[in-house]
Amino acid sequence: MRISAKGRYALAVMVQMAENYGNGEYIAVVNISKNLGISKIYLEQIFSLLKKSGLLNSVKGTQGGYHLAKRPKLITATDILYAVETSLFEETKGSASEKAPEVDKSIRLLVFDELNKKIKETLDGITLEDLVSEAEKHKIDGKDMFYI
Numbered sequence: 001m002r003i004s005a006k007g008r009y010a011l012a013v014m015v016q017m018a019e020n021y022g023n024g025e026y027i028a029v030v031n032i033s034k035n036l037g038i039s040k041i042y043l044e045q046i047f048s049l050l051k052k053s054g055l056l057n058s059v060k061g062t063q064g065g066y067h068l069a070k071r072p073k074l075i076t077a078t079d080i081l082y083a084v085e086t087s088l089f090e091e092t093k094g095s096a097s098e099k100a101p102e103v104d105k106s107i108r109l110l111v112f113d114e115l116n117k118k119i120k121e122t123l124d125g126i127t128l129e130d131l132v133s134e135a136e137k138h139k140i141d142g143k144d145m146f147y148i
Contacts, residue, residue: 053083
């Protein structure tokens with residue numbers, strides 16, 4: 001399965017947003033850009049799609065920014081990817097020619113439909129809260145240790 005940079009960045013953005021959910025503050029795109037090392041201009045496109053999908057709220061102005069529209073445990077990986085990866089959830093096109101519809105139907109039913117079902121089940125089972133918990137486990141792993 002190949003998820004585009006936009007999808008990967010959207011997941012990362014939402015994890016960052018969820019990590020700050022409890023403090024009630026709105027977070028500026030520039031702060032997320034610095035934290036993740038991703039272009040602010042590119043992130044603005046992603047934030048726009050996430051807001052349009054109802055996953056984020058925004059406030060304009062000097063104290064403005066974005067905030068999760070729902071609690072992290074109510075947002076799934078499916079919700080996030082669906083907001084930015086429209087092609088990921090498109091129905092698979094035919095595999096065989098019109099001369100062999102039975103081959104096409106068998107491939108679609110047993111391979112593509114099953115694969116799509118399993119992917120959706122997996123993504124539906126992963127919440128933003130789960131992603132934050134997993135990120136927290138790895139924060140210590142990424143820090144350098146210094147001994148004197």
